[in-house]
Amino acid sequence: MSTTDVPTGGPLTGASGASGSGGFAGSGGGWVGPDGRVARTDRPVWWSNWAGNQRCRVPVLRPTTEAELCRLVARAAAQGRAVKAVGAGHSFTDIALTDGVLVDLSAYGRVLSVDRDACRVTVQAGIRLRDLSAELWVHGLALENLGDIDVQSVAGATATATHGTGLGFRNLSSAIVGLRVVDGHGEVLECSADREPAVFAAARAGLGALGVLSTVTLRVVPAFHLHAVEEPRRVDEVLEDFDDLVRRHDHFEFFWVPGTGWALTKANRRNHEPPAPRPRWDEFVQDRFGPNLAFGLVNRIGTLRPSLLPRLGRLLPSAGRVEYNDRSYRVFASPRDVRFVEMEYSVPLEATVEAVQRVRRIVGDLGHPVSFPVEVRAVRGDDITLSTASGRDSGYVAVHMYRDMPHEPYFRRVEAALEDLGGRPHWGKLHHRTAADLAPAYAGWGDFLAVRERMDPDRTFRNAYLTRVLGP
Numbered sequence: 001m002s003t004t005d006v007p008t009g010g011p012l013t014g015a016s017g018a019s020g021s022g023g024f025a026g027s028g029g030g031w032v033g034p035d036g037r038v039a040r041t042d043r044p045v046w047w048s049n050w051a052g053n054q055r056c057r058v059p060v061l062r063p064t065t066e067a068e069l070c071r072l073v074a075r076a077a078a079q080g081r082a083v084k085a086v087g088a089g090h091s092f093t094d095i096a097l098t099d100g101v102l103v104d105l106s107a108y109g110r111v112l113s114v115d116r117d118a119c120r121v122t123v124q125a126g127i128r129l130r131d132l133s134a135e136l137w138v139h140g141l142a143l144e145n146l147g148d149i150d151v152q153s154v155a156g157a158t159a160t161a162t163h164g165t166g167l168g169f170r171n172l173s174s175a176i177v178g179l180r181v182v183d184g185h186g187e188v189l190e191c192s193a194d195r196e197p198a199v200f201a202a203a204r205a206g207l208g209a210l211g212v213l214s215t216v217t218l219r220v221v222p223a224f225h226l227h228a229v230e231e232p233r234r235v236d237e238v239l240e241d242f243d244d245l246v247r248r249h250d251h252f253e254f255f256w257v258p259g260t261g262w263a264l265t266k267a268n269r270r271n272h273e274p275p276a277p278r279p280r281w282d283e284f285v286q287d288r289f290g291p292n293l294a295f296g297l298v299n300r301i302g303t304l305r306p307s308l309l310p311r312l313g314r315l316l317p318s319a320g321r322v323e324y325n326d327r328s329y330r331v332f333a334s335p336r337d338v339r340f341v342e343m344e345y346s347v348p349l350e351a352t353v354e355a356v357q358r359v360r361r362i363v364g365d366l367g368h369p370v371s372f373p374v375e376v377r378a379v380r381g382d383d384i385t386l387s388t389a390s391g392r393d394s395g396y397v398a399v400h401m402y403r404d405m406p407h408e409p410y411f412r413r414v415e416a417a418l419e420d421l422g423g424r425p426h427w428g429k430l431h432h433r434t435a436a437d438l439a440p441a442y443a444g445w446g447d448f449l450a451v452r453e454r455m456d457p458d459r460t461f462r463n464a465y466l467t468r469v470l471g472p
């Protein structure tokens with residue numbers, strides 16, 4: 001993309017990236033600068049998600065101010081073109097794809113204000129969780145809970161109700177106490193629990209369907225350490241004690257290794273004791289070599305010789321007990337080098353053990369080996385309209401497959417088994433559900449659709465995924 005095409009002068013020139021910033025001039029046209037000149041800068045480029053299983057070829061715009069963002073949405077809407085905001089591209093579904101224009105907020109990701117006493121931070125919505133955590137730490141603050149990676153953007157992670165584990169803690173969307181959202185006509189609406197409560201309840205996990213989040217105010221907590229104990233245990237024992245384990249530990253999760261009777265467990269305790277991090281070489285070996293390179297190797301060998309997988313899988317739990325104490329965000333999240341695809345279902349907490357047993361039976365009957373572990377977590381219920389934990393404490397069961405191996409027969413069977421338990425699919429992870437069968441899973445389904453109608457009556461934020469899961 002030639003930058004010589006970007007219009008000079010005026011408020012739009014601060015934008016960087018593939019396509020400059022401005023508005024569409026119609027089919028085959030370029031971007032309209034503030035001076036009305038058409039600049040041919042919206043040539044499509046390939047965009048792909050992290051897993052590499054979703055791609056689109058569209059103009060990608062990177063606004064740097066809220067005013068640019070509003071102008072861009074308003075102009076695209078006037079010209080009937082679809083707009084899709086994108087975060088870090090870490091969803092496995094086609095939720096972030098578009099045939100219109102992709103709005104990448106990576107150049108709109110600063111911390112705007114920190115109120116240490118009130119434990120509040122206001123950020124531009126494109127900020128990455130990792131950058132936010134590092135900046136909060138300097139102020140003696142932290143995000144209350146995180147998932148197992150932290151490279152997502154705040155807006156992208158909350159749009160799909162991204163969660164970690166811990167029955168005393170809710171998902172990331174629940175940390176939002178205020179937001180500014182650009183609606184389908186390019187107008188900003190500010191909302192919180194007291195102001196526009198219906199929009200607020202829906203837009204904290206809005207699937208990108210209600211507008212583009214511009215700024216977000218988050219509830220944070222005083223900085224803390226996590227003491228982690230990671231150890232293999234017999235999966236039958238873990239399932240028997242599951243209820244106690246998730247109640248006794250601040251953050252408990254386990255990974256059952258298919259083809260074995262073993263689970264790798266991880267229990268984190270919140271504390272303010274002195275840090276005792278793993279030596280850097282150990283961290284490298286455990287985080288990068290262990291789960292990533294070893295899984296990579298297992299999967300690559302497995303792709304070539306599937307019959308070897310069960311034997312390779314049995315080697316994985318031989319990892320010993322690991323214990324360390326470190327900054328919360330360093331313990332919650334770890335790198336993921338091996339590319340895989342994933343599906344995750346939330347079920348009512350009390351159905352979690354049954355859900356895992358069903359998955360174990362399915363894996364046993366599949367007729368081909370599964371090399372990636374099944375991850376199990378628990379999260380406190382919340383009051384967000386389409387959060388997967390809406391209205392109920394939830395267990396989460398996630399199945400994975402190496403990117404180059406067939407996943408669909410496995411995922412479909414697991415999906416059918418968990419749907420039957422009141423399961424709700426993670427919005428950012430692969431699933432095959434549609435509006436018709438999702439509607440009964442959420443008490444607030446109609447409320448969400450009403451907010452969508454109000455915020456985006458012309459469906460500026462439409463894409464194939466939203467049409468499938470919400471209806472046209």
Ligand SMILES: Cc1cc2nc3c(=O)[nH]c(=O)nc-3n(C[C@H](O)[C@H](O)[C@H](O)COP(=O)(O)OP(=O)(O)OC[C@H]3O[C@@H](n4cnc5c(N)ncnc54)[C@H](O)[C@@H]3O)c2cc1C
Nearest residue numbers: 087088089090091147148153155156159162163208213428
């Ligand atoms: C390796 C890996 C590990 C993961 N671990 C976890 C985990 O532990 N827990 C968990 O729950 N999930 C996990 N996920 C899923 C991931 O957290 C979600 O899919 C999340 O939505 C990705 O965030 P993102 O910034 O990449 O958003 P994207 O995937 O880029 O976008 C997701 C949605 O957010 C919308 N969006 C983005 N920006 C805005 C905006 N400014 N305004 C409105 N909408 C916007 C997009 O339109 C889209 O609808 C994992 C994914 C991967 C690849």
